[in-house]
Amino acid sequence: MNPPSVVRTATAELYDAHVLKNYARPALTLVRGRGAQVWDDAGNAYLDFTSGIAVSALGHCHPHWVAAVQRQAAELIHVSNLFRTPLQGELARRLVGYAGPGRVFFCNSGGEADEALLKLARLHGVRKAGGEEGKCFKVIGAKKAFHGRMFGGMSATPQEKVQKGFRPLVPGFVFGELNNLQSFADLVDDATAAIIVESIQGDGGINPCTPEFLRGLRALCDQHNLLLLLDEVQCGIGRTGTFYAFEPAGVRPDAIAMAKGLGGGFPIGAIWVGERAADLFTPGAHGTTFGGTPLACAAGLAVLDVIENERLLENVTRLGAPWLAELKKLAADFPAHVREVRGRGFHIGFEMTGETTPWITALAEGGLLAAPAGGNVVRLLPPLNATPGELAKSVEIFRAALAAKA
Numbered sequence: 001m002n003p004p005s006v007v008r009t010a011t012a013e014l015y016d017a018h019v020l021k022n023y024a025r026p027a028l029t030l031v032r033g034r035g036a037q038v039w040d041d042a043g044n045a046y047l048d049f050t051s052g053i054a055v056s057a058l059g060h061c062h063p064h065w066v067a068a069v070q071r072q073a074a075e076l077i078h079v080s081n082l083f084r085t086p087l088q089g090e091l092a093r094r095l096v097g098y099a100g101p102g103r104v105f106f107c108n109s110g111g112e113a114d115e116a117l118l119k120l121a122r123l124h125g126v127r128k129a130g131g132e133e134g135k136c137f138k139v140i141g142a143k144k145a146f147h148g149r150m151f152g153g154m155s156a157t158p159q160e161k162v163q164k165g166f167r168p169l170v171p172g173f174v175f176g177e178l179n180n181l182q183s184f185a186d187l188v189d190d191a192t193a194a195i196i197v198e199s200i201q202g203d204g205g206i207n208p209c210t211p212e213f214l215r216g217l218r219a220l221c222d223q224h225n226l227l228l229l230l231d232e233v234q235c236g237i238g239r240t241g242t243f244y245a246f247e248p249a250g251v252r253p254d255a256i257a258m259a260k261g262l263g264g265g266f267p268i269g270a271i272w273v274g275e276r277a278a279d280l281f282t283p284g285a286h287g288t289t290f291g292g293t294p295l296a297c298a299a300g301l302a303v304l305d306v307i308e309n310e311r312l313l314e315n316v317t318r319l320g321a322p323w324l325a326e327l328k329k330l331a332a333d334f335p336a337h338v339r340e341v342r343g344r345g346f347h348i349g350f351e352m353t354g355e356t357t358p359w360i361t362a363l364a365e366g367g368l369l370a371a372p373a374g375g376n377v378v379r380l381l382p383p384l385n386a387t388p389g390e391l392a393k394s395v396e397i398f399r400a401a402l403a404a405k406a
């Protein structure tokens with residue numbers, strides 16, 4: 001089950017010698033996963049509340065997902081978008097069922113989904129300017145946002161650690177203050193084509209848009225003929241207890257970016273575009289070699305099947321509230337270390353009073369894997385099928401880590 005120690009040493013050495021050093025990785029090598037658990041190469045078990053950064057929505061190696069991917073791998077894996085395949089059509093239908101009337105484009109990652117949204121904004125701007133290019137192209141984003149590492153998304157990500165070294169950026173991005181509608185309204189001018197926000201900022205530190213703010217953005221977009229683009233790459237696909245995190249606000253965006261949880265571990269991204277803008281992408285306007293392969297779509301369909309059949313939205317909603325209440329007790333009991341606990345469902349952030357790295361390390365030593373985020377935030381992102389026992393264990397481990405440093 002576990003590789004011999006010679007393999008363990010080799011993994012560290014291979015990374016050291018051959019893997020690009022753009023990550024400061026902890027000295028942990030993971031070799032196996034089942035449900036909410038993963039094991040390292042020394043045989044230690046961890047409760048994985050990173051879920052691969054909100055990706056492994058069903059936990060690791062869910063039997064329905066594994067069977068669907070194995071079956072499809074033996075049937076048809078890839079043919080490119082020169083051809084139709086049944087599962088891409090079916091997955092698009094299922095996503096339209098969640099998002100509303102419109103159309104879906106498949107890609108392979110959140111970054112790609114965000115690029116597609118930003119290209120959609122450009123096309124909308126051209127239409128708005130009566131067919132003239134370069135007149136209407138500005139996009140208003142939010143401070144502390146994260147929209148991926150590609151040039152468009154990076155330019156929409158106003159964080160020095162993301163943009164440093166890569167200027168000049170794509171022009172036309174300006175930024176308002178999250179939940180301050182006036183700060184967005186003040187930025188609108190004739191050159192504005194769209195507004196993009198994460199319904200709940202993830203990497204920026206679990207900062208939710210209030211329902212009033214989302215409704216205000218919708219009205220602002222309607223008033224000025226702008227597209228409302230919602231980045232649900234992290235907070236979507238059930239993570240907060242509703243399929244999309246914007247649902248409680250009762251708004252309908254013009255387009256949605258998805259990825260992470262959609263494949264349950266298989267790389268897939270998607271955008272849904274509402275009817276108003278769905279005709280903007282005409283043949284040749286955008287494309288992808290890999291996007292929406294039969295194998296990726298089989299994985300996506302398996303995720304939706306399990307979310308529906310195992311009632312995982314209900315699981316997240318029902319277990320999320322009492323879990324959050326327990327986690328908030330930690331903030332109350334250790335105010336010297338925890339400033340605030342916030343979030344919804346299984347998308348939770350602990351704002352610490354200092355650096356997160358020592359906490360991430362201490363939690364891992366206690367058997368809990370958590371993900372860092374901006375603003376000194378430690379994220380807990382359990383799989384959507386986490387059990388009451390696993391959630392309780394996470395509270396116990398977090399409490400012990402806080403008590404040890406008290």
Ligand SMILES: *Cc1c(COP(=O)(O)O)cnc(C)c1O
Binds near residue numbers: 111203231233
């Ligand atoms: C992770 C993330 C992205 C980028 O997705 P990748 O798959 O890493 O390219 C974009 N937007 C949000 C909100 C994300 O959380």
